Amino acid sequence: MIRHSLGLTLGISASLLPSGIAQAEHTKSVPVVTQVQGAALYRTSMTISNGNAAVTTPVNMRFSYRAPDGSFQIAQLAISPNLGPRKVQVFDDIVQEFKDQGAIRAADVNSPLFGTLLVTFDTIEDDNKFEAAAVARTYSAAPAGGTLGIAYAGRCFCLTGSQGRVIGAMRSGVFGNDGSTRANLGIINEGFGTTDVQVSYFDGDSGNLLKTFALSSRAGHVLEENEVYQINNLFADPAVPGTTTKLVVELKALTNGVYVSGYGVQLDNTTQDGAFFFFEEE
């Protein structure tokens, strides 16, 4: 695989690595983990597993988030003990785990947080990426008991995102028995370096371009490496006519060489239950 994030973090340029040599670690990119009050209190559980039959692996997590004061923060936490062969660790609230372990700076400990999570398995190579898994479930309490949630499996950082277009289709309103829905859009900078992102909305009925904008005009900043920004209820955008029920959304990094990914969440307006999917990547 061509590059690796932690190598860059440690100041080791990927270009220094001899080509053809497999990297002796593997990283899963989880697009969003959170602990935040929205329409409900949302939290994210993580199920992190080592499917190798013989190897025990250290597992390191990196939580990247934009703090309430606007600064970009990176918190790191190692799973303890190391993850043995065919073993699993479950965290019912991964952001709280970072807080409880002192990995979140004091200024943010009592704040709602929203960010990405990189999970690195130190002794599993990218070539064996299927042996490692990091499955997130972002959930909220249901009014009558139990929970509602969305799950998404972390993807190999080596393959995630596109330098070209990232495309998804989203919808809003009532679609028969499928209920009344609204849509949230997530945009992630998958590295390397900072970038702004061009976001385009096309009317899904006519194909007409409704709006193109730079994400920084909405977020107030460009996206840092491994930063996620979510636009909630994108059909409420003033540029989207109220009669619009379907959108094709396209994303593209505005800095050459930077990878971007995207996701959609369709929420039921009554239950607030979400349905998560990744965008297609060129």
Added chain:
Amino acid sequence: MRTPRIAAAASAILLFVPALVVSAISQRIPVVTQVQGVVFYRTFLMVGVASGSPTVTPRMTLTYRSPVDGSVQTPTLTLPEPIAGGQAQTFEDVIQTFKDSGLIRPQDQSVGLFGTLEVTADALTDPSQLSLVARTFSPAAGGGTNGIAYVGRDAQTAGSGSRIVAFLRNGTFGSDGTTRANIGFVNEGATPVDLRITYLDATTGAKIKDFTLSSVVSRPLGPGEVVQLNNVFVSAGVPGATRLMSVTATPVTAGRISGYAVQLDSVTSDGSFFLMTEEP
């Protein structure tokens, strides 16, 4: 998608070999349904085409095993309207669309159906030009719906010829609620295939059981067919105290398979869907 160096080189070569350019894109949705389970489940489908792409009129092939006589059925429906670049079409209940089009044989019209859906669009050249999003949903007790979403995957490359893996859980995990797990297996290849499935206790690493899928469903998986095993923690041989389990599946004969898991909240029956990891 990020491209490994060797694949990038191969792609560059392909640019100079026009005869090898792909002229159709097919994506498969691992499961579409219209069935009564704990609640009544149906599948919504959205088909989108990227802006700048040619106008296409996709065709959809539903592959299901009839609950009436066990035969595999593969009706194909051409979308009623073409889709231009930047446009999308939706189907509130895609199985019902097939039924309403008269493409489901009479004996299967009034029974629950469960299968895969392959959508093919001629004239597209890259999988990213076609966006399929399915949502399998059910009515919630207090109104509204609960659902799970998943996208279509490139029918030529999805799955593994050697091994797929998932880790599942059962019981209560703090605020994340009480959960049970379903798993599904899809034959992504063109010939029938049986699967060897292994359950391991993911707390101890000890093997729980090892079996072939055909020993459960009495047949191999047909091309494009899906089979789902519900509430796997209550299956025979799994100790009642098991909370974490590793599930591995390998094709018994040459073939390409994929799999998925659904963790359901035991109170709301809301599902959370994710794909099994695939050995390259």
